[in-house]
């Protein structure tokens with residue numbers, strides 16, 4: 001009998017992906033080496049990175065003026081890195097649960113944080129709407145899916161300031177208009193890969209808005225300019241991420257996974 005995992009942490013990957021990963025652990029691309037034993041600076045791994053980039057772009061219709069990069073350290077690392085890179089004076093945050101709160105806490109280390117809206121008054125059971133977004137903010141940060149409370153933005157909001165979204169638990173689960181965001185980031189362990197890699201999709205002009213001199217590894221410029229290869233990237237999770245993207249494409253892309261997700265949700269919530 002097939003078992004289910006309803007945990008909010010690392011989630012079930014497609015069987016096909018796990019089978020491919022298992023094979024690659026034994027012999028990667030017929031190279032005679034395990035994917036666990038290869039250098040990230042090889043032609044074989046370059047091909048993995050290129051394909052992941054191509055598929056990510058295709059599946060989410062990511063415009064050409066966006067770059068994708070990967071880091072270790074999880075989405076939690078992006079909580080402080082987003083602020084370190086972009087919070088000069090004041091940023092706006094929407095507080096919709098545990099993960100927003102964590103992002104807010106880290107941002108306060110770098111500047112003023114204005115919580116523009118919160119759903120804490122009703123135990124985070126809704127997504128605040130219709131709040132004003134001041135135009136003098138460095139950026140607006142939202143958590144697109146509140147993993148613990150289960151509330152989600154079902155539409156991409158309009159923002160007069162750069163919109164940054166933590167999409168850890170709903171990336172590639174529904175179509176997204178990437179052009180509305182200055183940056184999308186998340187841990188990959190819910191929808192794309194095993195734990196160990198976090199992704200970012202960033203509009204190129206944001207790199208010119210980095211507000212301070214940062215340690216090399218903290219600056220987003222480092223990872224974009226070095227194609228996620230400034231240091232050793234999490235090779236195996238990136239390999240599995242690429243296989244998940246291939247699988248998503250093979251089943252019909254985001255439209256199809258969105259349809260399946262709505263069907264699954266209806267079954268569960270209906271019950």
Ligand SMILES: Cc1ncc(COP(=O)(O)O)c(C=O)c1O
Pocket residue numbers: 008009073074075076077099143145146147148166167168169186187188198
């Ligand atoms: C929405 C959201 N943001 C951030 C995180 C933290 O991610 P990580 O464990 O990769 O740091 C999680 C983890 O569950 C999450 O669900």
